[in-house]
Amino acid sequence: MTRRPYIRDLPRTSWWLEQPRYIRYMAREISAAFIGIYVLLLITGLFRLSQGKAAYETFLASAEGPVGLSFAVIAMVFAIYHTYTWFQVTPKAMPLMFAGKRVPGAIIVAAHWFGFVIVSAALWLLVGS
Amino acid sequence: MARSNKPIVWGLFAAGGTVAAFIVPVLILITCLGVPLGLLSADVLSYEHLLELLQHPLSKLVTFAVLFLIIWHAAHRMRITGHDLGIRNDTLVAFVCYGVAAAGTLLMLVAVFGL
Numbered sequence: 001m002t003r004r005p006y007i008r009d010l011p012r013t014s015w016w017l018e019q020p021r022y023i024r025y026m027a028r029e030i031s032a033a034f035i036g037i038y039v040l041l042l043i044t045g046l047f048r049l050s051q052g053k054a055a056y057e058t059f060l061a062s063a064e065g066p067v068g069l070s071f072a073v074i075a076m077v078f079a080i081y082h083t084y085t086w087f088q089v090t091p092k093a094m095p096l097m098f099a100g101k102r103v104p105g106a107i108i109v110a111a112h113w114f115g116f117v118i119v120s121a122a123l124w125l126l127v128g129s
Numbered sequence: 130m131a132r133s134n135k136p137i138v139w140g141l142f143a144a145g146g147t148v149a150a151f152i153v154p155v156l157i158l159i160t161c162l163g164v165p166l167g168l169l170s171a172d173v174l175s176y177e178h179l180l181e182l183l184q185h186p187l188s189k190l191v192t193f194a195v196l197f198l199i200i201w202h203a204a205h206r207m208r209i210t211g212h213d214l215g216i217r218n219d220t221l222v223a224f225v226c227y228g229v230a231a232a233g234t235l236l237m238l239v240a241v242f243g244l
Contacts (some may be wrong), residue, residue, distance in 0.1 A: 012215035029210040034148055036203030038157060039196055040229070043237045045160075046192070049183070050243030053176045060174060063161070072161030079153040086150040093143075112150075120155035127159050127182065128169050 031082040034075040087112040138205065148195055180244065183212025191240045196237055204230035 016022040041063070048059035062068070090112055091105030163169035172178055182188060204226040211222035 009190045016213070023175060024229050026210075026213070027209075029206060029213065032203040032206035032210065035153055036200060036207060036229075038153070039200045039203065042156070042160065043196060043200075043233050043240065046244075047236050047240040049176065049179055050240045056176045056179075064165075068161070072157055075155060076157045076162065079149070079157055082146075084152040086146055091171060116151055116154075120158075123152065123155050124159060128163070128173055 027078070027081060028085045031078040031085075034078040035082060037071075038075045038079070083116065087116075141198065142202055142205045145200075145205075149202055150197045152195065153199065153216035183244050189244065193237060193241050199232060200230045200233050 016026040045059055045063070047058070048055045083095045087109050091103075094108075096103040096108060143233050159169065160174070166175060183192060208219070208223050208226040210224070212219060216222055
């Protein structure tokens with residue numbers, strides 16, 4: 001007689017609520033939904049822009065309400081969480097050697113944040129002025 | 130050895146994730162939050178200003194490339210997350226996720242050429 005294999009009983013859809021680690025994992029993955037929806041809205045805006053001034057201004061007015069603003073705030077939180085988690089894994093995803101030694105992970109992560117500040121400032125100045 | 134398209138998909142996913150990590154927060158700040166917070170003048174999002182910024186061929190190319198990478202990154206990650214959320218029909222999930230990304234890409238092509 002063979003023994004029955006042990007199958008851990010996990011809820012199929014809500015397993016990630018069981019541990020803070022799983023919740024953080026799901027928050028990281030679900031950031032893609034918010035980033036994706038935001039980019040779709042941006043593309044819609046581009047499309048309305050290509051249709052002329054009246055079309056674009058209708059679109060802009062519809063995005064300005066409390067719903068649009070709330071979405072933007074939530075999307076912002078998830079976008080920053082995506083940035084944080086993405087930069088945290090860079091030392092593992094692309095370890096660097098310098099003068100025969102491994103570059104400490106903290107330096108690789110810090111370099112990414114430095115780049116983030118430069119890119120953000122550049123885009124802010126380019127579009128905002 | 131069996132050939133696989135995984136390295137290409139993975140490369141696109143990683144490129145999109147990196148681009149998103151660097152620019153999505155500042156993009157949201159500029160396009161959605163800057164004006165309500167009083168950090169930017171409303172003229173920044175005006176029809177004339179955006180047209181001026183985006184009509185240059187180089188900015189069209191960069192806009193298209195950046196949004197293309199981000200949207201396919203998001204679609205791929207949502208496909209994988211579908212499995213994590215207990216949806217076992219991967220074919221359907223892939224069809225929906227990549228379908229939305231493809232539709233977004235097409236709409237963006239129309240928009241960018243129309244500017």
